[in-house]
Amino acid sequence: MKNAYLKWFKGKVKKAITNYGMIENGDRLAVGLSGGKDSMALLHVLYLIRREVPVHFHLHAIFVNPGWPMDVDTMEDFCRQRDIPFTNKITDIGEVVFEHREEKSPCALCANLRRGAINNTARALGLNKLALGHHLDDAIETFLMSLVYTGQFRTFSPVTYMDRSDITLIRPMIYITGKTVETFVQRQEIPVVKSLCPVNGKTKREEMKELVTMLSDRYPELRTRFLTAFQTLDPENLWPPMVCRNWQQYKKATAGNTPDNSERGAN
Numbered sequence: 001m002k003n004a005y006l007k008w009f010k011g012k013v014k015k016a017i018t019n020y021g022m023i024e025n026g027d028r029l030a031v032g033l034s035g036g037k038d039s040m041a042l043l044h045v046l047y048l049i050r051r052e053v054p055v056h057f058h059l060h061a062i063f064v065n066p067g068w069p070m071d072v073d074t075m076e077d078f079c080r081q082r083d084i085p086f087t088n089k090i091t092d093i094g095e096v097v098f099e100h101r102e103e104k105s106p107c108a109l110c111a112n113l114r115r116g117a118i119n120n121t122a123r124a125l126g127l128n129k130l131a132l133g134h135h136l137d138d139a140i141e142t143f144l145m146s147l148v149y150t151g152q153f154r155t156f157s158p159v160t161y162m163d164r165s166d167i168t169l170i171r172p173m174i175y176i177t178g179k180t181v182e183t184f185v186q187r188q189e190i191p192v193v194k195s196l197c198p199v200n201g202k203t204k205r206e207e208m209k210e211l212v213t214m215l216s217d218r219y220p221e222l223r224t225r226f227l228t229a230f231q232t233l234d235p236e237n238l239w240p241p242m243v244c245r246n247w248q249q250y251k252k253a254t255a256g257n258t259p260d261n262s263e264r265g266a267n
């Protein structure tokens with residue numbers, strides 16, 4: 001049973017990798033390791049499938065240390081046991097976000113600074129791709145946050161090339177739900193390091209998480225439906241771009257096609 005589950009989980013990750021061409025022969029992958037369950041699961045599953053797939057790739061775990069106390073030893077041991085190099089990139093992100101600026105939206109700033117730090121570290125280490133532990137629930141929550149707070153239909157992609165840093169971002173667990181990652185972590189006895197972030201658990205994302213849980217209690221296939229929608233979105237099924245924003249523009253654009261007032265008066 002345990003083996004069947006492991007095989008199924010690895011299969012989902014391999015499918016995402018092949019469906020979106022995430023890993024090529026010779027790739028040097030950074031894995032963003034936060035110590036949380038998602039990235040620890042990601043590192044473990046990539047370590048396991050590396051021996052099974054017909055492409056050769058290198059793994060290197062990077063932890064962007066925000067500067068508050070964390071159990072880095074557990075992460076380091078986890079990597080050492082798998083013979084994966086580990087970099088603990090010490091930063092002052094925590095201080096910048098919470099002490100100097102007293103940020104109104106600390107999560108956005110923290111994520112931005114973290115992204116910069118991880119990209120720079122990956123480049124300096126000669127790595128060309130960055131794997132993150134995002135899963136299907138993260139993609140759905142991002143979609144709902146964009147919809148509810150900014151009125152946009154958007155979410156992150158399984159693969160994104162970032163030209164500024166020349167690094168390709170990949171999300172190999174994109175087909176897997178958060179609950180499934182949790183079960184994987186328990187069954188594989190993967191250690192998880194608690195985050196001591198002061199806003200942990202109080203974010204807008206948490207609100208979306210609750211919304212998804214509530215909706216999927218009523219519509220159990222909701223997550224799979226979202227996945228299908230992300231994969232098959234057809235712009236033809238959405239509204240076309242606006243032709244003109246106002247009557248003046250419309251008149252100009254259709255000059256020669258619309259009858260003018262004198263003609264209307266004549267009729």
Ligand SMILES: Nc1ncnc2c1ncn2[C@@H]1O[C@H](COP(=O)(O)OP(=O)(O)OP(=O)(O)O)[C@@H](O)[C@H]1O
Pocket residue numbers: 031032033034035036037038039040062063064065066114118131132133134138
């Ligand atoms: N401090 C960090 N250092 C390196 N990578 C990180 C760090 N924080 C987050 N990441 C990467 O970004 C991904 C998404 O980050 P997010 O903050 O949404 O974490 P999460 O969904 O709680 O995941 P996790 O359970 O791995 O912490 C993580 O899965 C991980 O790959």
